Amino acid sequence: MLDAHAIVLSPLETLVLNLSLLAIVAWSMWKAESSLDSGSSLTVLALMALFAVTGRVLLEPLPNVQPVTVIVLLVGIHYGATKSIGVATLVAIVSNLVLGHGLWTFYQALGWALIGVTGALLSQSLRIGEKISVPRVATLSFIAAFLFDWVVSISVLHSIPLESLPVYIMVGLPFDLAHGVGNVAFAAWLSEPLSEIMSRHSPKREVVVAPVKSST
Template sequence: MYDFHNIALAPAETLLLNAAILSVIVFALLKAERRLDENSGWIMLALLAVFAFAGRILFEPLPNIQPVTLIVLLAGIYLGSPRAFALAGVVALSTNVLVLGHGPWTLFQVIGWGAVGCSGALLADRLLIEGELQLNRVAALAFISGFTFNWIVSSSILLKTDPAMLAPYLLNGLLFDLYHAVGNLVFAAWMAAPIGDMLLRHSIAPTSETVSEIVTN
């Protein structure tokens, strides 16, 4: 028998393959969403969770590059901070427990992505104007969010090390932070518009008031 499945791919070939798979998932997600009733926010959130899970796993070979940050940001803009925080928790926990490795850092990832979602909800009035997603502003916030998320996650070292080690640790990781930020720009250019159009049909029109729901409820 021919072992056609025993094929070694170069890193660039793996990247192209995974990008193609993710594109197929995006297409399937858009098709599935068309069959949903309007304002099916929680079902939409579940679809986003599946997409974010797949995206994080597919791009795991790349250093600090994955679509989760952008997806959570868009969820905050369109669905509000509570749902974005829920999405952050589901994606971080499921991917870490099932594939990437679970530990105290998972909590910091939830907090980091949750903060990204809250920033999207807080700035929704400036990022989504009359139903039109402001792509340049979203891309800029996604870029900044790459650094913000990484710094929050990096602070998990304080659980076991002296606080004096935090600054050198952050400086040492700046290149990987930049990878994350630039990756977010690419994902924003690639998929922010189609995912935004999809989410608009299920939007709860979040404003800065929705951010307080996490604290008060």
């Protein structure tokens, strides 16, 4: 709950407020991107990371529903493994400055990095021609939710014996499901617009320079 100068907001009110803030962030970033020069891939990566961090923090009222997994996957598809690992690690660290930093930050970074690398490795399979395949990205992002959550669950081995891990993972299955379904929703809504932005600034894009005609 958010305490705003003696006004205590309910969880639903907090969620509505946070969604409004996220919409403002998304709109301002979209406008900022449209004024960027083509090929500003690092700036776009920074915008993606910032949107992922903001989304994760503001969507905290929804259990395990956040856009980071899908964004890291898309970064892997468009910009490759190395940059997706960078974004994954950055997002985990910065968002945990708000949500709580600890040993789990390493495992979260590792989990998202693995998803980014998977996106990079499967980038050709996740496209139909040059168009991103939303159903394929959605399917992979659903699976990625479980992969990420189970990687993070490994961190509990610092506290419990290995034989208890299956029970620990079983207890988390409803949250894994929420993460997976949330990812499908983010993939359905974000894959195409974010792919368009990232491909517009992709360092891999093909630039054809035609001779400049003289006006005189």
